[in-house]
Amino acid sequence: MAKKIIVDPITRIEGHLRIDVEVDGNKISKAWSSAQMWRGIEVILKGRDPRDAWMFTQRICGVCTTVHAIASVRAVENALKLEVPLNAQYIRNMIVALHALHDHIVHFYVLSALDWVDVVSALKADPAKTASLAQSISDWPGNSVKRFKGVKAKLQSLVDSGQLGPFANAYWGHAAMILPPEANLMAVSHYLEALDYQRKADQAIAILGGKNPHIQNLAVGGVTTAINPNRDVALNMDKLYWFKQLTEEVQSFIKQVYLPDVIAIGALNKEWLGYGAGVTNYLAVPDLPLDSAGTTFDLPGGTIINGDLGTLKEFTSFNDAYFRDSIKEHVARSWYQGDAQLHPFEGETVPNYDDFNPDGKYSWSKAPRFKDMPMQVGPLAQVLVGYAKGDKLIKGYVDGALERAGSLAGVRVGPQVLHSTLGRHLARAIRAAVLSDYALKHWQLLVQNIGRGDYTIMYPPTFPAGEQQGFGFHEAPRGALSHWIVIKNGHIKNYQCVVPSTWNAGPRDLHDLPGPYEASLVGNPIADHEKPLEVLRTVHSFDPCIACAVHLLHPEGGELSTVRAL
Amino acid sequence: MSPGEQKRKIGILGIGNLLFGDEGVGIHLIRYLEERWMLPPEVELFDGGTAGLFLSTFIETCRVLIVVDALAIEEPPGTVRVYHNDEVRAGLLQTNLSPHQVGFLETIELCRLQDREPEQLVVIGVCPEQIDVNLELSVTIRELLPLLADEVGRQLSRFGVAVTKRDGTDA
Secondary structure (H helix, E strand, O other): OOEEEEEEOOOOOEOOEEEEEEEEOOEEEEEEEEEOOOOOHHHHHOOOOHHHHHHHHHHHOOOOOOHHHHHHHHHHHHHHOOOOOHHHHHHHHHHHHHHHHHHHHHHHHHHHHHHOOOOOHHHHOOHHHHHHHHHHHOOOOOOOHHHHHHHHHHHHHHHHOOOOHHHOOOOOOOOOOOOOHHHHHHHHHHHHHHHHHHHHHHHHHHHHHOOOOOOOOEEOOEEOOOEOOOOOOOEOHHHHHHHHHHHHHHHHHHHHHHHHHHHHHHHHOHHHHOOOOOOOOEEEOOEEEOOOOOOOEEEOOEEEEOOEEEEEEEOOOOOOHHHHOOEEEEOOOEOEOOOOEEOHHHOOOOEOOOOOOOOOOOEOOOEEEEOOEOOEOOHHHHHHHHHHHOOHHHHHHHHHHHHHHHHHHOOOOOHHHHOOHHHHHHHHHHHHHHHHHHHHHHHHHHHHHHHOOOOOOEOOOOOOOOEEEEEEEEEEOOEEEEEEEEEEOOEEEEEEEEOHHHHHHOOOOOOOOOOHHHHHHOOOEOOOOOOOHHHHHHHHHOOOEOOOOOOOOOOOOOOOOEEEEO | OOOOOOOOEEEEEEEOOOOEHHHHHHHHHHHHHHHHEEOOOOEEEEEEEOOHHHHHHHHOOEEEEEEEEEOOOOOOOOOEEEEEOHHHHHHHOOOOOOOOOOOHHHHHHHHHHOOOOOOEEEEEEEOOOOOOOEOOOOHHHHOOHHHHHHHHHHHHHHOOOOOEEOOOOEO
16 A cells, blocks of 8 residues: 655755655655745735836745846836846846856755765765865865865764754665765765855855845846946946956856766766656746847757657747747646636736645645646756757757766766756756856956947836736746736736746646656655655755745744654 | 954844744844944944855854844743853754754854854844744833843953943943
């Protein structure tokens, strides 16, 4: 008989997520993903000035702080058919890129590496052997015997104190933790270094955005980052070079540490390149616009159906009708009234909470569908769209990474291994490398444009009488994000956010089709029913972030995650 | 701060979630002090919110760190507890009331792993009365603010800092 395991909440994520799985023998046979909080921001926005919406929406989350600001101004601009100056596009793009670099580094090291890295095992590592392992993967200066010795001693004193601090409450010694002690010590050392590099990315954002988290420099129609090379208080060359230096440092960490680490962990856990595919319909939106209107982009977007790269259909502008007309949100299995499937312009947010009912309603998350299909979003979707398109930069990184992983694992691996739990991690690291290149490219574009004497940063909006509809999308760190707005006589009539984590973490729909989290867990092994590490591995690989996925907070303070095996 | 530079700062850090009533007591106290106190330049009042890992940038620059936060212990509302240095790490505190998963204690441990923790750490903890979605403090905790300010003042005097109140009286 199938046994049920409940993990509530999933730890090391932003927000509150409950996962139920049914286990038959030692494999997951069925899964439910339930968002345990309600968001409510759409309700707050009704009747307000559309120019203020981004300030509210970015407070949806303290992790992906910039993304709801970016999507919001784009939605209002789309409704008003308002272009933004080139300088504003470049500045936004640099923020978008650095935010993603920050987010991807934190996600891998702080929030998910401990699913793969056994910190206690690192104490058995030989620092000299660790250095030779690390140096065989990368020539990062931090890969020295001295450094690994120091980290090991620090770790020992932490363990001796009886307080594991940030490393408490993980499944140390679990049978599925198969990395050798040296790989674990290397990863712990890089974990600590990652803390410094994520901060550099933060600082870079603050130079442009005024503060971080939660940037202050956006406006409908552009940015408020005044440009004047001769003024200390404006964006000048000093500040731009400061941004560039920080970005280059972060880029070195990504190329020499983050990407090689993910490749090595992938190669040493190659079994996990075969688990966790789930929904192989992919959706990514284009980003990093290169023109004022948003018709050419550096990052490609589109859809891929059934894992077949030949089905690629691209989104080509901020006004793309294929994107706009294909999305509906289902609430049949969500704690909202009725079972309607509504387009976001018509979207409703009327809560109707009852208990967790696996055959009925069981989540605060809606279930977005693209032409009635569940879609997986995130770095993997974007990397696959780029690969299918033949994007040179993305294809180069993917082929290089797969070749490295294959030679370390001693098997040939092709792009099909990307449809997996570890494939999502690899795609995220690849996307980070791509974005670090683009951050510097857009820096260059901005400097050239300023050099031509163009200091324009904003085209002020005007709000005509009557009703306008608009949508804005942004390829956020967790995937395709879109905001949908209906404006009436200069005020917000309706506002809906369709966020990456609803695409991925959403529940079943009217047709009982599971969402990506739910589908990806099916078939995963469970070695120990009391310690469902494997569930964490697959769910964390999506970079779950539930604060925005659900439509206010349901405080359940003071408790750690409980696992109930029923 | 460069590695050779000496850490001089005394940080007063309020942490918590303003949306959850008394959970935000740390922030409310920072605002209370900002309105009433004048402090020497080496002392910085800091609203840490629920920033978690983001706080390491501030924490690392402090020689002395005085933290004010809500406590999740079974004591009557308004109970104040003061913890010093190793008492803080001894597991007395569970400040994971915030949905953010890298909390203050973990951030302190991460600073320690990098040899960047403050030399002196004091946590002033307050047992909340109500933790519901609410922007206001409960009456019990709001009336406690002057007493909490006195406690911060007492701690500052241990580190040689004299506080002047904006109304001209000594703290």
